Amino acid sequence: MIRAALVALALLASPAFAVEPDEVLSDPALEDRARAISANVRCVVCQNEPIDSSNAGVARDLRVLIRERLVAGDTDQEIYDFLVLRYGDFVLFKPPFKPSTYALWLGPFAILFIGGAAVAISLSRRPRRPATKDTHLSTKEETELAKLMEEDKSL
Amino acid sequence: MKRLLFALPLLVALIIGGFAIWGLSGGRDPSALPSVLISQPVPQLDLGPIEGVDRPGLTTADISRMEGIKLLNVFASWCAPCRAEHPNLTRLGQEEGLTLIGINYKDKPEAAAKWLEELGNPYTALGSDYAGRAGIDLGISGVPETFIIDADGIIRHRFAGPVVGDGLKRFMDALDEVRK
Numbered sequence: 001m002i003r004a005a006l007v008a009l010a011l012l013a014s015p016a017f018a019v020e021p022d023e024v025l026s027d028p029a030l031e032d033r034a035r036a037i038s039a040n041v042r043c044v045v046c047q048n049e050p051i052d053s054s055n056a057g058v059a060r061d062l063r064v065l066i067r068e069r070l071v072a073g074d075t076d077q078e079i080y081d082f083l084v085l086r087y088g089d090f091v092l093f094k095p096p097f098k099p100s101t102y103a104l105w106l107g108p109f110a111i112l113f114i115g116g117a118a119v120a121i122s123l124s125r126r127p128r129r130p131a132t133k134d135t136h137l138s139t140k141e142e143t144e145l146a147k148l149m150e151e152d153k154s155l
Numbered sequence: 156m157k158r159l160l161f162a163l164p165l166l167v168a169l170i171i172g173g174f175a176i177w178g179l180s181g182g183r184d185p186s187a188l189p190s191v192l193i194s195q196p197v198p199q200l201d202l203g204p205i206e207g208v209d210r211p212g213l214t215t216a217d218i219s220r221m222e223g224i225k226l227l228n229v230f231a232s233w234c235a236p237c238r239a240e241h242p243n244l245t246r247l248g249q250e251e252g253l254t255l256i257g258i259n260y261k262d263k264p265e266a267a268a269k270w271l272e273e274l275g276n277p278y279t280a281l282g283s284d285y286a287g288r289a290g291i292d293l294g295i296s297g298v299p300e301t302f303i304i305d306a307d308g309i310i311r312h313r314f315a316g317p318v319v320g321d322g323l324k325r326f327m328d329a330l331d332e333v334r335k
Contacts, residue, residue: 044294047186057287057297058290058291061287061288087191088190090189
């Protein structure tokens with residue numbers, strides 16, 4: 001009996017979601033958009049967590065604010081712009097592509113290119129094996145081969 | 156050429172090591188966020204006064220009318236570091252001739268009034284931000300935060316955390332920088 005109760009409790013236990021019931025919008029489409037936006041926005045208190053799953057006060061305020069703006073008819077981009085205007089690009093988990101982030105976006109490709117170039121150069125420098133080896137069949141081998149082919153046909 | 160190639164791993168190790176030393180030294184705080192408000196005018200604020208406190212509320216226009224350097228301090232009575240920095244800010248206001256402006260963040264008016272009565276009220280203007288919206292407009296991540304606003308009404312520095320101890324020293328450095 002106790003064991004069954006424990007199992008039931010364990011099944012009931014689910015990860016704590018930071019979005020609280022009173023925040024959820026009645027319109028499921030808007031709520032989905034709100035969830036998607038919140039997942040992309042960094043909490044400025046607990047910095048490696050999106051506001052969607054953060055329990056910080058500011059994160060809750062931002063979630064409520066995002067929902068208010070969605071209800072007021074803002075587009076997703078308008079909401080992101082609103083947040084960036086106040087908190088900077090840092091609040092976005094995916095930073096925009098602009099001069100100050102060129103190193104961030106292009107760095108990996110630059111390193112890949114340098115590595116690729118290094119491999120290409122070192123391969124091209126390696127001395128090729130002279131292709132002097134005779135690959136032709138000798139007369140003896142030719143006749144042997146012809147004989148075998150004949151045998152094959154007669155089968 | 157060949158010899159140079161052999162030195163390459165060492166060079167890479169030196170670069171990475173140097174970066175690590177740079178990152179770990181100099182009291183750098185990797186979690187400190189850059190503020191987008193630096194060199195910008197104060198965002199549009201329109202805050203009513205705190206009920207029961209004898210100070211006017213504040214708007215951005217009010218702030219730009221004030222003369223000299225202003226400290227915009229976001230605080231709350233429920234925040235212990237705010238209590239710790241309060242005497243320092245009060246003293247700074249008096250000794251350095253700075254105008255103190257307060258934003259009472261997510262606080263009950265009666266609690267804020269009691270807090271100010273107990274610790275003293277150095278603020279020229281006090282806005283109540285019960286909903287925390289002004290906090291979002293200022294891009295704060297918590298309380299206390301203090302902004303240094305120059306004579307032209309431009310935000311010059313954002314200081315997150317209490318102005319005490321080492322923080323007070325860094326705050327004074329920032330203030331000297333603004334005064335230059």
